Amino acid sequence: MLFHVRMDVDIPRDLDPEVRADTVAREKAYSQDLQRAGTWPHIWRIVGEYSNYSIFDVTDNDELHALLSGLPLFPYMTITVTPLATHPSDIAAG
Numbered sequence: 001m002l003f004h005v006r007m008d009v010d011i012p013r014d015l016d017p018e019v020r021a022d023t024v025a026r027e028k029a030y031s032q033d034l035q036r037a038g039t040w041p042h043i044w045r046i047v048g049e050y051s052n053y054s055i056f057d058v059t060d061n062d063e064l065h066a067l068l069s070g071l072p073l074f075p076y077m078t079i080t081v082t083p084l085a086t087h088p089s090d091i092a093a094g
């Protein structure tokens with residue numbers, strides 16, 4: 001199942017800089033592991049914002065929830081999930 005996910009990041013300004021750097025580094029590693037596995041096939045920065053648009057390819061809602069809630073930056077994110085269905089005019093879908 002494909003999901004479009006928007007992540008808006010808002011890290012508190014008073015967060016310890018070392019904690020911030022460690023959390024961002026762990027987030028990058030977590031994300032890149034899922035990208036290599038094909039579970040997180042697309043990630044795009046939204047221009048001018050500390051936000052991204054991503055596509056997740058997972059088995060079901062529960063898997064997506066587990067992955068998103070495991071993000072190291074999860075406590076500092078607002079996440080918006082949109083389930084995707086095949087468009088009837090999509091030539092790639094046949």
Ligand SMILES: O=C(O)C[C@H]1C=CC(=O)O1
Nearest residue numbers: 009027028031050051052
């Ligand atoms: O920077 C972001 O958009 C937040 C987050 C998502 C992946 C990652 O490495 O950081």
